Amino acid sequence: xxxxxxxxxxxxxxxxxxxxxxxxxxxxxxxxxxxxxxxxxxxxxxxxxxxxxxxxxxxxxxxxxxxxxxxxxxxxxxxxxxxxxxxxxxxxxxxxxxxxxxxxxxxxxxxxxxxxxxxxxxxxxxxxxxxxxxxxxxxxxxxxxxxxxxxxxxxxxxxxxxxxxxxxxxxxxxxxxxxxxxxxxxxxxxxxxxxxxxxxxxxxxxxxxxxxxxxxxxxxxxxxxxxxxxxxx
Numbered sequence: 001x002x003x004x005x006x007x008x009x010x011x012x013x014x015x016x017x018x019x020x021x022x023x024x025x026x027x028x029x030x031x032x033x034x035x036x037x038x039x040x041x042x043x044x045x046x047x048x049x050x051x052x053x054x055x056x057x058x059x060x061x062x063x064x065x066x067x068x069x070x071x072x073x074x075x076x077x078x079x080x081x082x083x084x085x086x087x088x089x090x091x092x093x094x095x096x097x098x099x100x101x102x103x104x105x106x107x108x109x110x111x112x113x114x115x116x117x118x119x120x121x122x123x124x125x126x127x128x129x130x131x132x133x134x135x136x137x138x139x140x141x142x143x144x145x146x147x148x149x150x151x152x153x154x155x156x157x158x159x160x161x162x163x164x165x166x167x168x169x170x171x172x173x174x175x176x177x178x179x180x181x182x183x184x185x186x187x188x189x190x191x192x193x194x195x196x197x198x199x200x201x202x203x204x205x206x207x208x209x210x211x212x213x214x215x216x217x218x219x220x221x222x223x224x225x226x227x228x229x230x231x232x233x
């Protein structure tokens with residue numbers, strides 16, 4: 001009996017140490033490459049949440065790495081990839097904006113009008129999705145798209161908000177404004193692998209609390225002014 005209790009205590013100590021060690025391991029989340037400019041904000045939000053739960057997190061661009069979920073992704077991600085659980089709290093909204101020249105800011109516009117000459121950046125899938133049937137110029141980069149806008153060679157540059165801030169921040173201060181409302185908004189969510197399902201209630205409660213206190217909104221406003229760096233592994 002004495003040997004039994006001794007072995008039981010050793011097993012319990014081993015399991016406790018294993019759990020403690022596991023909690024200290026960093027969790028690695030894949031970055032959504034299609035919305036790369038939004039990962040900085042998502043990282044800041046999730047870093048706070050996971051720190052409260054006792055975890056360190058990293059964001060990775062590597063596709064072949066073993067990961068613990070997705071930093072942010074659209075709502076249908078769990079349909080495309082089985083084994084991941086969506087936390088039902090919006091981390092960030094990708095706002096697709098129509099940029100035009102300052103002198104046209106008060107001109108009513110109806111997006112999709114055939115008379116609009118629209119420029120997008122090659123590879124921007126969200127922008128390309130909304131340019132069907134519109135005269136479109138596919139530019140190699142944001143700087144080129146806004147240069148064509150200032151030269152009056154196009155009427156609109158269609159680009160997600162943060163991508164414009166990251167890729168052409170200085171260009172946007174040169175007589176360029178965003179028309180309102182946004183062309184569309186895509187809610188982005190955090191996904192966790194089912195092997196970490198025990199973390200879901202904790203992460204969900206923390207995110208809901210941040211949402212109620214408008215902490216996520218405050219971080220977004222700060223990020224808009226000074227976009228941060230996303231640590232990668």
